[in-house]
Structure formats: C-alpha cells, structure tokens
Amino acid sequence: MKKLILLLAAAFLSCNLHSETAPETYAEYGRLICVKLPSAPFPHPERAQGRTRNNIVYPAEKHYQDSSVALFVPKGFRAGDKVDFVVHFHGWNNYVERVLTKYELIKQFSESGRNAILVVPQGPYDAPDSFDGKLEDEGGFNRFMDDVMSTLRKGKVINSQPLGRIILSGHSGGYQVISSIVTVGGLSDHVKEVWLFDALYARTEKFMDWHNQQHGKMINLFTEHGGTKQENETLMADLKKKNISFVFKNESAITPPDLKKNDLIFVFTDLEHDLVVNQRHEFRTYLETSCLANKNLAPSYGPKWTRR
Numbered sequence: 001m002k003k004l005i006l007l008l009a010a011a012f013l014s015c016n017l018h019s020e021t022a023p024e025t026y027a028e029y030g031r032l033i034c035v036k037l038p039s040a041p042f043p044h045p046e047r048a049q050g051r052t053r054n055n056i057v058y059p060a061e062k063h064y065q066d067s068s069v070a071l072f073v074p075k076g077f078r079a080g081d082k083v084d085f086v087v088h089f090h091g092w093n094n095y096v097e098r099v100l101t102k103y104e105l106i107k108q109f110s111e112s113g114r115n116a117i118l119v120v121p122q123g124p125y126d127a128p129d130s131f132d133g134k135l136e137d138e139g140g141f142n143r144f145m146d147d148v149m150s151t152l153r154k155g156k157v158i159n160s161q162p163l164g165r166i167i168l169s170g171h172s173g174g175y176q177v178i179s180s181i182v183t184v185g186g187l188s189d190h191v192k193e194v195w196l197f198d199a200l201y202a203r204t205e206k207f208m209d210w211h212n213q214q215h216g217k218m219i220n221l222f223t224e225h226g227g228t229k230q231e232n233e234t235l236m237a238d239l240k241k242k243n244i245s246f247v248f249k250n251e252s253a254i255t256p257p258d259l260k261k262n263d264l265i266f267v268f269t270d271l272e273h274d275l276v277v278n279q280r281h282e283f284r285t286y287l288e289t290s291c292l293a294n295k296n297l298a299p300s301y302g303p304k305w306t307r308r
Contacts, residue, residue, distance in 0.1 A: 091172025
C-alpha cells in the first residue's frame with residue numbers, strides 16, 4: 001500500500017495542476033491521479049507556433065504545451081470484466097484544475113455511484129480555442145486510451161481487463177474534439193453515449209453519423225444565448241422531416257425515464273452557458289441515467305452492451 005501511495009503521489013507531482021493539495025482535496029471521494037501522457041492533446045504541430053485570434057497572440061509555450069491528464073477513481077470502484085470510462089472535455093479559456101473545481105466534476109461523479117473512471121485531458125490551456133491536438137488525429141483517441149489504461153495498470157488500479165464502455169462529455173468548445181473522436185478516433189464502437197453541454201455549434205453530421213452507425217445515445221443540452229440554439233433547432237427540424245424520433249423538453253420537465261429510455265435527447269435550459277454542467281447537478285444526473293453500472297451492483301456486459 002505504501003508503494004502504491006508513493007507511485008500515485010509521484011504521478012500527481014508530474015502534472016501541472018497548480019494546487020499542491022488537490023489529491024487531499026478530493027480524498028473523500030476517491031483517488032485523483034494526474035499524469036503527463038505522450039498521447040495527450042498537446043503539444044501538437046498545428047499549434048507549434050501558438051495561435052493568434054482577434055489580434056491576440058496565444059504563445060505555444062503557455063497555451064499548447066501542457067500534456068496533463070487527470071484521472072479520478074471513485075471510492076468503491078471495482079474493475080469488472082471490462083473497464084468503463086467517462087472522458088470530459090473542457091471548453092474555451094479553461095484548464096483541468098479549474099474545471100474539476102468550478103464544475104464539481106469529481107463530487108458529481110462520486111455521488112452518481114457509477115462504476116467507472118473519470119478522465120479529463122488538458123486541452124488548449126486557458127485559450128479561446130476548440131482544437132484538441134492529437135486527440136483529433138486519426139487513431140489519436142485509441143492511442144490516448146491505451147496510455148490511460150497503461151497508466152492505471154502501472155498504478156495497480158486495474159489489472160489486465162480490456163477497455164469497456166466510453167461516454168464522451170463536452171462543454172462548449174469541447175464539441176470539436178468529440179466530433180473528431182467519433183469520426184476518426186478509432187474507438188467508435190466503444191463510445192456508447194455523447195453529452196454536449198451547450199456545445200452543438202457545428203459538425204452535426206459527424207455526431208449523427210456516429211449515432212446512426214453505432215446506435216449511441218446523444219444528449220444535447222442548450223441555452224437561449226450560448227450560441228447553440230439554432231443548430232439544435234435545425235437538427236430537430238431535420239429529424240422531424242425524416243420521421244426520426246427524439247425527445248425535446250425543457251430542463252424542468254425532463255425525467256430520469258426520458259434520459260434512460262431514449263437515444264436522441266434535446267434539453268432546453270434557462271441557465272446561462274457557464275452553469276449548465278453543475279448548477280442543477282446535470283453531470284451527475286446524466287451519469288445516474290447512463291449505460292454505466294452502479295458500483296454497488298455487479299457490472300453487466302450482456303447482449304445490451306453491444307448497442308448500449
């Protein structure tokens with residue numbers, strides 16, 4: 001046990017999370033492990049010179065060099081026949097430590113009781129940019145998850161179990177990398193759900209291709225002024241023309257059965273754009289109604305796993 005603690009501590013210290021007490025901060029919920037992975041989004045050739053937007057320069061050394069990835073293993077997690085994951089992608093002007101704290105991701109994840117591991121990779125560090133580097137390359141997500149699994153095996157969190165179900169969650173600009181993952185990431189058959197928190201700005205056809213091919217579940221939560229309303233309304237109108245069923249409700253009216261039993265779900269919220277992940281415990285609710293097993297129950301990989 002002492003050796004494991006030292007290993008995890010070393011892994012954390014190699015990360016760029018600014019708070020030196022982060023593992024202790026989340027200890028009541030489980031173990032936070034932070035590592036640098038070669039397959040993390042950055043650095044990447046397309047941002048080797050940084051980026052200029054609206055005449056503001058975002059240097060590579062500050063915004064596109066951090067290869068940190070946070071892994072959270074909740075208390076009571078049991079590695080079954082396969083290992084399930086939720087991978088969350090942050091939006092513009094953000095970074096891992098702030099995301100974990102501001103949106104209460106670890107608290108919500110723990111409270112959901114799901115038997116899975118949370119992964120939060122560092123995208124563009126505190127920059128207005130939706131590009132997620134190597135995770136948008138062909139096969140990039142496959143390589144990334146290989147590294148994640150290897151890290152967890154080295155840390156004795158899991159043994160030789162293979163990869164199981166994956167849920168991709170994204171807030172705001174996080175949509176872009178998710179659209180790339182379900183298109184060219186190499187693990188589309190493992191991705192069972194996609195959650196877009198006020199994030200469906202574009203690339204809608206990529207999400208729908210994935211949904212149609214993999215029969216995956218997709219939740220689109222959108223706001224009045226977050227910039228995604230028109231894209232969601234256009235998609236719903238197109239689905240109606242094609243007689244494709246979906247659920248559309250205000251957030252106050254959506255129910256757990258709505259979230260559990262349907263594959264295409266549109267939720268309109270009166271919240272502001274930056275509040276949609278945690279203000280009403282949305283992340284936790286989607287976890288609780290997801291395909292993931294409850295950690296208090298035996299993980300199940302029966303016939304339903306091949307579809308959801």
